[in-house]
Amino acid sequence: MDAAMTPEMSEVTAERPLKQAIWRGWRKKCPACGTGPMMKSYLKVRDTCTVCGEELHHQRADDGPAYLTILVVGHLLVPFFHFGYVRFRPDPMLFSAILAVLAVAMSLYLLPRFKGLLVGVQWAKRLHGFGTGQNDD
Template sequence: MTHVPDRPAFEAGSPERPTWPAMRRGLRQRCPNCGEGTIFKSYLKLRPSCGTCGEDLSHARADDGPAYLTILVTAKILGTLMLFVFERWQPGPYVLAAVFSVGAILMSLYLLPRFKGMIVGIQWAKRMHGF
């Protein structure tokens, strides 16, 4: 019989952490615990801990979640907008491609760190990955 290692479980008696405030703080790229310190030391590189409250952020593992959400939101918004612009003004294909390519790049660069912060906030609130 093989031994199944114990799954990490929530500690009994550990207080609940509110998810929505942690998500909002993460979207603002702030510490999910205090909301004051920044969580990034560069564009997408997380700080090992919050400079204000000392919360350990080294356990956060956002992986592909922020990229997936960025692609999903960017494609939905710009795809709908592209259809509207084409139906309304019928610009040439090169104009349409150039404008929406720049828009997609800028929107992706804006959303990616915010979604990563949001996912770190969710992980912190749910005590995932060692928080």
């Protein structure tokens, strides 16, 4: 049965490198070619790659990037909050303002990268119609 597979069928079932797709997504590049920009605005994913033509409109990141961002920012700031307050005893309003600015800056940096990462995972695992020629919602 494997000998009867057409080149199109083997292309659809071929393994895609997950780590490479995750890294390309983290850099906000197309998971297929790694050179084309994935985003056309801050969080809007292009329908197709401008370099290789890979269809990216299948992606369904939804709330995943926001949850990951909250998880990472929270886990990074809590130890900083504890250490900073115990060690330096700053004014609570000043410390809150500093932590708020830090949290917003980290969130703005991480959010589009996590979205790209999730799109890369979906592309590598052929989820939601990536690589099948049809939408498998």
